[in-house]
Amino acid sequence: MKYLGVFMSACALLYCGLIEAQTGLEVMQRNKDCVSFSTLQSENELTITNKNGQKRTRKIKKIESLDSEDNKSMVVTFTYPADVEGTALLSVEKSDDRWLYIPALKQSRRIPDSDLSSSFMGTDFSYEDLENEEITEFEYQNLGVENLNGQKCYHIIATPKTKTKQKESGYSKRELFVTTDHYAAVLVKYYDKKGNCFKELRSSDLRKVKNSDKWKFYKMEMVNLKKKSTTTITVDDYVIDQKLSAETFSKRAIER
């Protein structure tokens, strides 16, 4: 028994040592690998709740794809409420193209790239929060493993590395808690340029996506601590890495 205790302690130390041994960059690389996809389809419900408890709910169908150079293309089609049904947003990172289809006018309009720090469709998410993180643009510091709500997490501090990134980012730093098992960021704290934490992304309901080895959050909650508002995204289902036609991310497709 005595030897078993010593052995288990040694294993635990070795395990912790292995965990600790990873650099921040390594952790974030694993995180990126875990969430990456070639195509991703989902049906989401977005609910914005303000400090008075008022809610605004929208339902969207999202199709995303990442090319070999990590460029993202995305189509967001609104399905609820009825008066905006069919309104669709196309965004192609590679060609810097953004189009919005307005069904009532039966017209598509090009809209310019928004500031990274500006709000995504009036929610508490910014465009920056939703973009595919380019890990070479940040410096990651691993502060060690911490217990967060009974879950072991790497405590990572991410700060913009390049001057350009520092300028265009809405944050001075981010504090991430990445689970040691699935490398999923369960909690992200966002700090403004004055160094005050003003937003928190709390992700939950981590599940393995059907027909895939990827794990994804089915509920994400962005809390704006300053405005005291919350945006909750709940995902009905994910379809991952399914082949899509080349036309999916075209102006014609959203007008259909």
Added chain:
Amino acid sequence: MSFSEKFADFGDKVIIKHRGLVLVSFLVLFLFSLAGLKRIVLDNSYASMLDKDNPINVQNRYFQEYFGNGDFAFIMVEASNTTDPNVLRQIQSLTTALEDSLPFVKDVKSFSNLEFLSAADDAISVDKLIPDGEIPESDSAIAALRNRIVSKKMYLDKLTNKELTQSGIFISFDTLGDTVYVKKKSENIFSFDIVKSDEVDGKDLSDYRLQKNPLMLIAPSLDYILEKHKNEYCSFSSTGVPVISYNVNSILTKEAAKSFVLTLVIIVGILAFLYRSTREVVAPLCVILSSVLMTFGIIGWLGIVVTTFALIVALLLMVISVSYSIHIINHFRKSLDIDGDRMNAVHYTYLHSGWACMLSAITTMVGFVSFVFVDMVPVRNLGITSAIGVAIVYCLTIFILPVLLSYGKNKENPVSQYKHAFLEVEKFPIFSITHAKPIFITTLLLLVGFGYMVTKIKADTDFINLFGEENAFVRDANKCTQNLGSLYSYEVLIELPEAGMAKTPEVLLAEDRLDSLINTFPITKFTTSVNDLIKDVNQTLHSGDSTYFRIPEDPNLLSQYLLLYEIAGGTELEKCVDLDYKRIRHSVRIRRSTTDLQYDFDKIVSFGQKFFPEGTQISIVGDMSVFLRAVSSLVKGQIISLIFSFIGIFIVLLLVFRSFREAFIIMIPNVIPVFFIGGVMGAMGITLNLQTIVAAPVIMGLAVDDTIHYVVFLTNVFKKTRDYKQASITTFKRVGNGIINTSIILFIGFLTFFFTPVISLHNISLLLVVGIVVALFADLLLTPALFSYFKALGKEN
């Protein structure tokens, strides 16, 4: 034993016998009161005018929950060309400084960061008027910018004039709350370290001080930032409620302090001239200063919140205190001159002026206490402060002044006969009694005339109207309001019966009609609402065709426009409509504040009931609704307080003189000054406001004081002579000079703030001076005639 004798007995046996203890007790109380001065809370905010649970304040807070604070400041930029790169750079730099450093700032809007919706070919964007903050330098770029500005109907006459020589910077603020904590060491106006009351939890606030009315922190910072941005290319003028409130506060404080010192100097001069004795100057001076300090100290301990307008109380208390002191010293000297014994002189003083002063104090206090019936917190608190002040003045005059006078040697060579002062006052009752009828007729005619003018009085609480053009902030405010900006605003809150209705064409078209109605009101400067955004999107999506600057009638299109606006990066929507599209905010900027606004408000509400869906609630919120309620409360309050004063004073007189006829006759010469004051206000367009409201009760209290001194003496003499003429002559010989002396002192005392640049202080000085003169003439000419003609004290022998 008569009441006067009982009073004199009390004076001898209690006050003078224990004079050492009385002085020590006074000192202890004085020091205790002084400690309360630190606790005084000044609050000049509009919200503080009404009780917290007043429906208007409740509705204002409800509005703020959804749309935030409605307070704003406005900066007008003037230059020969506001699109000149140098001017634009100044605007840009100022905008950044305001965003970074102004306390409570929520949003700053100027040319440098203005949202600009545009469409070119198939693209639409919500960008900045000056994209990426890069100031255009070339002529063509400047010309393009000018075209962008003038192409937007939304900007014209709001953010710029057509000639582009004036441009506005609008500053909006976060909800401030009632109090904040300011770090003591950070009290550098450029970087206050502020903790809001809802952020207090778990913070160590030992280094912080409590700031009531946080609005006051804005203007000094704004001034500092504007001073730093003074330049050769353009000029800045600022206005708005935060700027005005701060200036009202600081100017009134300075002017009141100046008047306070001047009044004090004049009082010392008068006392020195009248008595030529150090003791008789120093002793009343101690009483005067102690009364004022103790009153405000006790107010501090009681936690009564006062406005800066309450500073007028300090001046009034000084003058009332002098008036009582002169009665006391006159009687004391009279006895001392004749008898030579100080203790006897104190006894004589208590006998002849103790209860007369008490009656006068009670009647003045009744006038002030009647303010508790006014539905306006500052007026109520002003009444309570004044009443407490008068009580303290009375106590110190009766307890401390005779004690101070009692110390010292007796007079060695008393004169057998008291010498009368410089005026042959006995001529007044002779003239009065022999010309009773013409005096009554003249008085009646004057009363009718002035009574008519009373109906012309208007109430006003607009701070701008209470100050003159000699004040820089008034000039700036007028300059801004005559051009681009506005000083005041109100908000129309449209609360629809169901969520989602605020984006239906039915509602938005009704709102458009409401907007047209509001723009027909002469007082409206401009309006802003969600309709501006929707019309702008519609026009922009139709190649800038101005016929599309209208609300589309397709409900889906409307919703999709709003979504497009959000996706394109627009941020203004949440300022006009709440999250679930149930409440709409329609902001109206106005040229000035006036009571005529009530008609506009009524029209808006009745329009809303007619054209919006059934169940829609329309309410008017913001400072202007508080302003209107305050004005109507002032008028009602003045009427109620005067009625209570009349009744209260009448009851006191009835209890004292135990004769309905006598009490009624005493009331007549004291009501007349009130009519005259009202008449002067009506004739000269002096408005009823937070300061002029005190004029009538103060004058009534002071006028009653002189009449009581006259009547008390007259009653005693009449009992012996049973001849009105003779009794009046004897009375005037004894108290006439005292009445005239106090009136002259009150006249000079009130005149000290006649020459201030603050219109409201000037006006109250004028009214009090008029009141004192009328009260004096009523006492000299009318009172003897009334007593004699109506045989108020019984038949003659």
